[in-house]
Amino acid sequence: MRPYEKFAVEDASQVGEVRRAAQLLAHELGFDETAAGRLALGVTELGTNLVRHAGGGALLLGVDGGAVELLSLDSGPGMDVQRCLGDGYSTGGTAGTGLGAVKRLADRFDAFSLAGRGAVISARFGAPPAAVSGFSIGAVGLAAPGERVSGDGWGLRARDGHVSLMLADGLGHGPEAADAADMALMLFQRSSQASPAALLEDAHPTMRSTRGAAVAIVSLAAAPAGLTLAGAGNIIGRLISGVRDRSLLTQPGTLGVQIRRLQDNAHDWPEHAVLVLHSDGIVSRWNLEGAEGLLRCEPIVLAAWILRDHCRGRDDATVVVVRRH
Known part of the structure; x- marks a missing residue:
């Protein structure tokens, strides 16, 4: 079975590698230009957030059916997820649109964080998961x-x-x-x-x-x-x-x-x-x-x-x- 690809993201220069890998997956799955662009922007936003706000972490890319699953993992200071989803809120002096933008770009989004224990963010781009009744x-x-x-x-x-x-x-x-x-x-x-x-x-x-x-x-x-x-x-x-x-x-x-x-x-x-x-x-x-x-x-x-x-x-x-x- 195809495993997820894991990419360390400790500085901004590493985000480009993840974005290129995501674009290869988008091409493989037949994403159109708009869908591929949404995925690329989601990678950029989550990678940038890791560097600016979490002190680094990892991005994971996986394929599920006709969709790309993008995961962001870090062990940083944590965040208030609901506040961070609101445009204009930032802990790092930026415009505060990153996490909210990813939620709008993705076809499914969820996140969990605890103070001092980091965060996990999931963004799915593409077809919904196969339905399993119940x-x-x-x-x-x-x-x-x-x-x-x-x-x-x-x-x-x-x-x-x-x-x-x-x-x-x-x-x-x-x-x-x-x-x-x-x-x-x-x-x-x-x-x-x-x-x-x-x-x-x-x-x-x-x-x-x-x-x-x-x-x-x-x-x-x-x-x-x-x-x-x-x-x-x-x-x-x-x-x-x-x-x-x-x-x-x-x-x-x-x-x-x-x-x-x-x-x-x-x-x-x-x-x-x-x-x-x-x-x-x-x-x-x-x-x-x-x-x-x-x-x-x-x-x-x-x-x-x-x-x-x-x-x-x-x-x-x-x-x-x-x-x-």
């Missing part, structure tokens, strides 16, 4: 340092009113890990099995032709609210609300190498809770203490915040967040 889903993934492809992959399957989600992490990183994750996702999409455990057990023999992968599948239910999970290996699942944080356990093993008898594990889905799945490129012990407001943000903003603060930085890393409507 759920909103966002994901962010990075390849291991030095790699162009990621050994992590995730996918959705909606069939006969049932929605399922897979996250796969091919062993190691690089092209062979990516091949393993891609194979797992292909088998997921082709399978007629509704049970996550049964689907994984059916996929296991075919996955032997790859180096193997840690995999989890979650079957999602909006009403009555719940989910069913089965998995093998180090895919971490959490159900998080303002009052609860429940870990969802998978079993030891590696799909395509060795697995035990897998079981479906059913869980209630508390009101206002979000589901978080991530690969082991994210540290397992993290929390949202002091940042519970993230639970009201777009799922991609929460995913990017977790990635920003808890990425190990030496392996592929992917975070998927699901909210029930």
